[in-house]
Every structure is written in structure tokens, then in C-alpha cells.
Amino acid sequence: MVPDGESIKTMFLYDYKGTNVTTTKISEHVHSLTVHLDQESENYSDVICDTTKGNINGASFHASYPPDDSDLKCETRDLESIDCFWNVGRAANEHPAMERTYQLQGSSCINGRSGKCSQKVKLDAAERNWTLTATNRLGKLEIHDNADLTKRVHLVAPDKVAASTVNPRNISLKWSWTVQKYSNLNITCQVHVSDGNSNTKTENIGVGLTAAVIKDLIPHWDYVVRVRCGTAQHFWKWGDWSKSVKICTKGDVPDALDVWMKVKADQAVISWKVPLTNQSHGEIFDYKVSWAKTKDKNQSNQTNVSRSNHSLTLTLDPSEEYMVTVTARNINGSSSPSTIIIPRSNLDTSEVKTSWISGSNGSFFLSWPDSPNASCGYIVDWCPVFGNCTFEWMKVPPNRTHTTVFSKNFEDGRRYLLSIYACTEGAAVLLQRRKGYIRETKIGVELFKLKYKQEDSAVEVSWEPIPLEKQTASIHGYILYYQDKSGNVFNVSTDDPEATSLTAKNLNISMYTFTVTASTAFGLCGNSSINVTLNPPADQLIMLILISLGAVFLILSVSTIICYRQWACIKHKVYPPIPKPVLTDQWLTLPDEHTSHHLHFDQSYYREVLDIPKLHDQFRPPQPEVDQDYKPFTFSQTPKGYYNKPLKKSQPCLTLPTTGLTSQPGLPSSPINGVFPNPLYNPSYNLVLQSVDREVKSGPEVHEGIPFIRSFSGYQPQSPDETFTTTELEEYPNSPISCVSTYILLPQKTSN
Incomplete structure (x- = not known):
């Protein structure tokens, strides 16, 4: 409404963007606004009015719903009062001007907006109509529930729950009720038992029930217990849970052990799983192992094993079958015996197949065909292929032929052997074997220790079998690469994972680099190289x-x-010509032709030897006569004269060249090679010349009636009127004969 003299020009909803807005003029001072909301509105909003005089006014409005509560349910807890519950409708938190009020059976309900109302009433075993009334400024609502509340009893929680009797495997509970009328009701109670890992519930029924028994518990174990109850005849709902109570059962003998074995030759390893806390039922003192041949059980052996050990190795006769029994002992006594049959270890298991298996998600999935021998199920064991076989095992029920093997001890890159046995009344029967990796890893480098052997033009490269601890992946074969000095690369390969050699053929005589690598799922791994230089065949x-x-x-x-x-040149360089000595007739004539003296041409005393009558130290330039048969000679003494001997090569000085001498006609014959006559003294001495190689040359030549003896070394005997001249080196014209090892024979007088 607007004052007199003004009228409404426009009218709209503040901040509303919708289009379904209709304005209607009722009178000059009254207008109406109709809005069809296309979205949920706030509890209140503003309406703006613009008048003809430019005044802006407005009003606020509140939007809400009439009561729309539903689903009334009534019950009793103590058989002396009523409790009703319902679902509160829309706009529960509405504006105070639109607040709802609730009445139950005509009596006001405090905090009725929470959907709950309680009243003290007198109950009887009859069905009644229970009415709830809800009212606000927009409307009024009544909802009804027809029920016999004696059949809708919601029990309160049991009080003072406790254990009356505690045994190793059962507990007796008791409790009380705070409502006296429960003693006439037929009650069922539910006991909840928890050990921290599992939860179980048991039910007990009785009139006014105040006790229950919990069975199948673990000895020496902690439990948490609570109880709730409800009516058994006209069950309405479970009552409230009691407070939790902690109870510990008494101890007992240990549970029977889980025993398994591994047999190799005459060694049998008996192993048992460490009893868990819920299996040992107290502290384990020790274990007792006894064994005997199955055909003679009375002769038994036994031994005690400390609680820190969980296996025992027995040396048994491999041709006999044994029965082994293991028990555990604690403060309460010994466990039930666990018995296992050890078969003869000489049984042939070669027909058992071994196949590859690959792990997945840290475990192995195994399946096998059903075995009629598996009367007590199956046993699956596993251990690493290399190193000490610390085996683990699990048991599978008879109705299952598959399982998933998981162990916290599994390692990547380690090969495992898994065996499947059928559990029988006697010894277990091996069915199948598997080997594989949980996850393969890349093999490292320098895996092989290489050797080589050459046969003609082929080279065989060999290696020792790869240790299993280094085979972090399955090997599918090997490849041998070889590269020559030119960089050409060739290869040979094999698909045999057990191979230990490869041969490269038709090689050239050269140096090669051989590289061996293993083929795995990760590609080529473990590269190892060796350099080889090939020898000719x-x-x-x-x-x-x-x-x-x-x-x-x-x-x-x-x-x-x-x-x-080139011998002449070499001879000239090695044996230079020796100068001729000058001799006189007086030197050549001696009183006694059978007497001779040695004249030694030695550098230390040659002057003393040459100091003889008529020996002139006079030389003339040498006139050597070159001859291809030039040979060195020496003088030596014989019984009837003197002849020349060749010097040995080990002598330190050069020898004089010589030639053979023979007798000429008219001269006295002599057995020696040559004779120098002396007409003055008429000596009969002999000068014998002998070549080194004992080769006799032409005899002495006669020159002007005088015998002339020619020497290839340049030595020529002179006539009686001539001096005996020796050829001398030009570098030393005044030097006497330079050879040290040569002898010159002096004439000696011979007796007539």
C-alpha cells in the first residue's frame, strides 16, 4: 500500500533473474506480485516498489511449507513409557515465525523438531492408536501408528558383564538387568568376541537371561567381550551393547605341529613351523623328535631339540622307510604328536616332470590335476635352487587343486624350485615340479670365464657353467660374436641353455675379439670378451x-x-803381403849341414836372432806376385830337415804365405820339399815349405843356372850374388819381418 497522491509505477523481486513475474493492480493503492520460482528460494526475500513520485519502498516476505512429517513408530524400553520416532519434513530449520509444534496423544513434545517424543504411559497387552500432531502458520498435520507396545520392547544394555568361569578354551559370562520387568520376558542375547584379528558372535536364549557360555576359544589368549539382547517371542530389535570386558583364557598344551621333510641320499631334514602365539598356548620349552623304521616301530630313537631350533637332520638308511614323530612341550605338557612318513630315498623320481613357471605380483599361482591318492589333501613346498635349501611349505585341502604361493622371503632375480605332493596315509607322493622366478632381473656383465682352443682354422670358445646365483634371469641360449682387425663382426649361436661352448669356423690367421653373451627375457646380458691371435696350422x-x-x-x-x-780382395785385406828377407851367401853357408838353428821372427827378440854373419838389414821395395792360389805357410822342424806347417786360425798373428818346393834336376835329391844350396860352405840344409792346405804347387824354377824357388807369398830365394830381400809393407820401410809366429831356419853344419 502507498500513501495518497502516489501510485505504484513498478514492482519487482530483488535480485531475481527469472522471467515468470506478473504484477496485478488491485486498486490505486494496492498491487499484487506473483512470481513462479524456477529454483528453491531463500527463507525470505525482498520485494521492491517504485512509486510515481520516485520513492523506492518495499517489503519482505517469508517462504515455507506446511508440516509434512511422516512414518511414526512407537516402542517401549521399560514397559512403563512410550518412545515415538518419525521423519521430520522439509524446512525443519525454518524462520521462527513458521516454527512447528508437536503433540503426542495430545501432550506437548519437547524438542519435537528432533523427530523423537517420549511419554510416561500405562501399557497393557492391547493394540492402540498412537497419534502425533504437527502444526505451523501454514498448516496442520496428524500422523498415526497402531501397535501393541508389549510386543515392541527395545531392551536396554545388560549391566555388569563379567566372566564367572575361565577355562583354556571356553568362558562363562554373567550380567544383570536394570529393568525388573525383563525377568518375565523370553530373551535372546548375542555375545560378541574379538581377539584383535577376528570377531565371532554367539546367541543364547532364555527367560530373563543373565548368563552365556563362549566356546572354541584359544588357550592363553586375550579376548574382548560385549553383550546385547532382544525379546525372543516378539522380536522387535536388538538392544544396546553392553560395555566391553577384557578376558584372558587359561593356558593349555601346544597345538599339533605342522611338520614336513626333505630327503637327499641318506640325509633327511625334518622341519616344523614355529608355533604361533595362538598355537603355542604358552612358552615353548623344547621339541622332542623320535623316529623308527616302519616295519619295526618298537625300536625307536628320540632326541630333544632346543626351542630356538626348528629342524633336525637325520642320517637314515636310504633303503628303508621311516616314521618320524615330533611334539612340542610347554608348561602345560606336550602337544599331540605330528607324524610323517619318510619314503626310501632310492625311489626313482625321474618321471616327474619339471616345467617353468613365472611369478606375478610377488607370488606363484599353481594348479595341478586331481590325484586319487590325495586322501588328506596336497602339500606344496618351495626353496631356492642354489644355496642352502631353507624350504617352506603349505597344505591344501583335498577338494582343491590350485593355490597361490606367497612368502615374505621371496626375492627378485632368484630361482625357486616348487614341488607338489599328494598327501596320503603313508608317504607323500611327488606329483609335479616347477621352477622359475618371482621376477627376473637383468644379468650383470662379465658373466663368463672364457677359454679358447684352436683347431686348424676353427676356434672353440668355452666357459664354465654359469652359477645359479648369478642367473638372475632364465637363459634361453648363447651367442658368440667374433670381430677381426678390420672390424667385421660375425656370430654363431645356440638355443641350448645348458651349452658351455661355441665354435667359430673358417677363420683367417689374424687377431680376433670373441664376445659371449646370454639370451634372456631382458635381451642380451652378461657380455664377456677375450682377444685371440690365431696361429697357423x-x-x-x-x-x-x-x-x-x-x-x-x-x-x-x-x-x-x-x-x-772377391776372395783376392778379402785375402789382401785380411792377409797383407809380407816383405822378402835379404840373405847373403855367408848366411846360407854353414859348417855343418846337419846342424840348424831356428831363426824366430818375434817382435820381442827378432833383432837378436837376425844378428848373424853376412845378414844384411837391407830391403828393397816389395814386388809381390799376386796369385789366386796364394796361401799362408809356416816353418817347423822335422827329423831330417825343416818343413812348413799352416798356422791355426786361433793364432793371434798372420802367417807367412808359402808354396811347396820340389827338387830340380842337377840338385841333390831330398825328401823334403825344397833345398837352398850354398856353394861357399857347401851346406846341406833343407828349407822346407809347405802350404797350409798341403797342396803342392809347381817346383822351383831355374833362373840363370841358379835354382829359383817361387813363393806365392812373394818370398823368392835369391842367387848367391844377390841379397835375400823380404817384402815389407810400404808404411814401414825400415821394419824387419813383421810376422811373429813365423820361423826362419838357419843353416847348421853337419858332420861328414
Whole structure:
């Protein structure tokens, strides 16, 4: 409404963006606004009015619902009062102007907006109509529930729950009720038992029930217990839970042990799982193991094993079957015996198949065909293939032929052997075997220790079997790469994972680099290399030696021919010409032709020896006569004269060259090679010349009636009127004969 003199020009809903807005003029001072909301509105909003005089006014409005509560349910807890519950309708938190009020059976309900109302009433075993009235400024609502409340009893929680009797495997509970009328009701109670890992519930029924028995408990174990109850005849709902109570059962003997075995040759390893706390029922003192042959059980052996050990190795006769029994002992006594049959270890298991298996998600999934022998189920055991076989096992019920094997001890890159046995009344029967990895890992480098052996043009590269602890992945084969000095790469391969050698053929005589690698799921792994220099084959080596010897012989032959042709030059360099000595007739004439003296040309005393009558130290330039048969000679003494001997090569000085001398006609014959006559003294001495190689040359030549003896060394005897001249080196014109090891024979007088 607006004052006199004004009228409403526009009218709208503040901050509303919708389009379904209708304005209606009722009178000059009254207008109406109709809005069809397309979304849920706030509890209240503003309406703006713009008048003809420019005044802006408005009003607020509140939007709500009439009561729409539902689903009234009534019950009793103590058989002396009524409790009703319902679902509160929309706009429960509405504006105070629209607040709802509730009445139950005509009496006001305090806090009725929470959907609960209680009243003290007198109950009887009859069905009644229970009415709830809800009212606000927009409307009024009544909801009804027809029920006999004696059949709708909601029991309160049991009080003072406790254990009256505690045994190793059962407990007796008791409690009380705070409502006296419960003693006439037929009650069922539920006991909840929890040990922290599992929960169980048991039910007990009785009139005015105040006790219950809990069975199948674990000895020496802690439990938490609570109880709730309800009516048994006209069950309405479970009552409230009691307070929790902690109870510990008494101890008992240990549970029977889980025993298994591994047999190899005459060794049997008996192992048992460590009893869990809920199995030992107290502290384990020790274990007792007894064994005997199955055909003679009376002769039993036994031993005690400390509680820290959980296996025992027995040395048994492999041709006999044994029965082994293991028990555990604690303060309460010994467990039930666990018996296992050890079969003869010489049984043939070669027909049992072994196949590969791959792990998944840290475990192995196994399945096998059903076995009629598995009267007590199946046993699956596993252990690492290499190292000590610390085996683990699990038991599978008879109606299952598959299982998932998991162990906290599984490691990546380690090979495991899994065996499946059928459990029988006697010894377990091996059915199948598996081997594989939980997860394969890449094999490291330098896996192989390589050796090689050459046979002709082929090289066999071998290696020791790869230790299983280094086989972190399954090996599918091997590849041998070989590279020559030119960089050419070749390879040979094998698919045999058990191979230990590969051979490269038709190789050249060269140096090769051989590399062996293993083929795995990760590709090529474990690369190892070795450098090899190939030797020629034996026949080629012999041929090479013969060719080398032939080449050496050819070189020596050519060298010999060259040296022979150049012998004169070499002889001149090695044995230079010796100057001729000058002799007089007086030196050549001696009183006694049978007496002779040695004249030694030695650098230490040659002057003393040459100091004889008529020996002139006079020399003339040498006139050597070159001859291809030039040979050195020496003088030596014989019984009838003197002859020359060749010097040995080990002598330190050069020898005088010489030539053989023979007798000429008209001269006295002599057995020696040559004679120098002396007409003055008429000596009969002999000067004998002998070549080193004992080769006799032409005899003495007669020159002007005088015997002339020619020497290839340049030594020529002179006539009686000539001096005996010795050829001297030009570098030393005044030097006497330079050879130290040469002897000159002096004439000696002979007796007539």
C-alpha cells in the first residue's frame, strides 16, 4: 500500500533473474506480485516498489511449507513409557515465525523438531492408536501408528558383564538387568568376541537371561567381550551393547605341529613351523623328535631339540622307510604328536616332470590335476635352487587343486624350485615340479670365464657353467660374436641353455675379439670378451719353416759365391803381403849341414836372432806376385830337415804365405820339399815349405843356372850374388819381418 497522491509505477523481486513475474493492480493503492520460482528460494526475500513520485519502498516476505512429517513408530524400553520416532519434513530449520509444534496423544513434545517424543504411559497387552500432531502458520498435520507396545520392547544394555568361569578354551559370562520387568520376558542375547584379528558372535536364549557360555576359544589368549539382547517371542530389535570386558583364557598344551621333510641320499631334514602365539598356548620349552623304521616301530630313537631350533637332520638308511614323530612341550605338557612318513630315498623320481613357471605380483599361482591318492589333501613346498635349501611349505585341502604361493622371503632375480605332493596315509607322493622366478632381473656383465682352443682354422670358445646365483634371469641360449682387425663382426649361436661352448669356423690367421653373451627375457646380458691371435696350422707352420730354411740357405749360398769371387780382395785385406828377407851367401853357408838353428821372427827378440854373419838389414821395395792360389805357410822342424806347417786360425798373428818346393834336376835329391844350396860352405840344409792346405804347387824354377824357388807369398830365394830381400809393407820401410809366429831356419853344419 502507498500513501495518497502516489501510485505504484513498478514492482519487482530483488535480485531475481527469472522471467515468470506478473504484477496485478488491485486498486490505486494496492498491487499484487506473483512470481513462479524456477529454483528453491531463500527463507525470505525482498520485494521492491517504485512509486510515481520516485520513492523506492518495499517489503519482505517469508517462504515455507506446511508440516509434512511422516512414518511414526512407537516402542517401549521399560514397559512403563512410550518412545515415538518419525521423519521430520522439509524446512525443519525454518524462520521462527513458521516454527512447528508437536503433540503426542495430545501432550506437548519437547524438542519435537528432533523427530523423537517420549511419554510416561500405562501399557497393557492391547493394540492402540498412537497419534502425533504437527502444526505451523501454514498448516496442520496428524500422523498415526497402531501397535501393541508389549510386543515392541527395545531392551536396554545388560549391566555388569563379567566372566564367572575361565577355562583354556571356553568362558562363562554373567550380567544383570536394570529393568525388573525383563525377568518375565523370553530373551535372546548375542555375545560378541574379538581377539584383535577376528570377531565371532554367539546367541543364547532364555527367560530373563543373565548368563552365556563362549566356546572354541584359544588357550592363553586375550579376548574382548560385549553383550546385547532382544525379546525372543516378539522380536522387535536388538538392544544396546553392553560395555566391553577384557578376558584372558587359561593356558593349555601346544597345538599339533605342522611338520614336513626333505630327503637327499641318506640325509633327511625334518622341519616344523614355529608355533604361533595362538598355537603355542604358552612358552615353548623344547621339541622332542623320535623316529623308527616302519616295519619295526618298537625300536625307536628320540632326541630333544632346543626351542630356538626348528629342524633336525637325520642320517637314515636310504633303503628303508621311516616314521618320524615330533611334539612340542610347554608348561602345560606336550602337544599331540605330528607324524610323517619318510619314503626310501632310492625311489626313482625321474618321471616327474619339471616345467617353468613365472611369478606375478610377488607370488606363484599353481594348479595341478586331481590325484586319487590325495586322501588328506596336497602339500606344496618351495626353496631356492642354489644355496642352502631353507624350504617352506603349505597344505591344501583335498577338494582343491590350485593355490597361490606367497612368502615374505621371496626375492627378485632368484630361482625357486616348487614341488607338489599328494598327501596320503603313508608317504607323500611327488606329483609335479616347477621352477622359475618371482621376477627376473637383468644379468650383470662379465658373466663368463672364457677359454679358447684352436683347431686348424676353427676356434672353440668355452666357459664354465654359469652359477645359479648369478642367473638372475632364465637363459634361453648363447651367442658368440667374433670381430677381426678390420672390424667385421660375425656370430654363431645356440638355443641350448645348458651349452658351455661355441665354435667359430673358417677363420683367417689374424687377431680376433670373441664376445659371449646370454639370451634372456631382458635381451642380451652378461657380455664377456677375450682377444685371440690365431696361429697357423701345423702343416702351414712346417711349410713356413721349410721356406724360411730355404731362404736362409739361398742367402748363404749367394753370400759364399760373392765371397769366393772377391776372395783376392778379402785375402789382401785380411792377409797383407809380407816383405822378402835379404840373405847373403855367408848366411846360407854353414859348417855343418846337419846342424840348424831356428831363426824366430818375434817382435820381442827378432833383432837378436837376425844378428848373424853376412845378414844384411837391407830391403828393397816389395814386388809381390799376386796369385789366386796364394796361401799362408809356416816353418817347423822335422827329423831330417825343416818343413812348413799352416798356422791355426786361433793364432793371434798372420802367417807367412808359402808354396811347396820340389827338387830340380842337377840338385841333390831330398825328401823334403825344397833345398837352398850354398856353394861357399857347401851346406846341406833343407828349407822346407809347405802350404797350409798341403797342396803342392809347381817346383822351383831355374833362373840363370841358379835354382829359383817361387813363393806365392812373394818370398823368392835369391842367387848367391844377390841379397835375400823380404817384402815389407810400404808404411814401414825400415821394419824387419813383421810376422811373429813365423820361423826362419838357419843353416847348421853337419858332420861328414
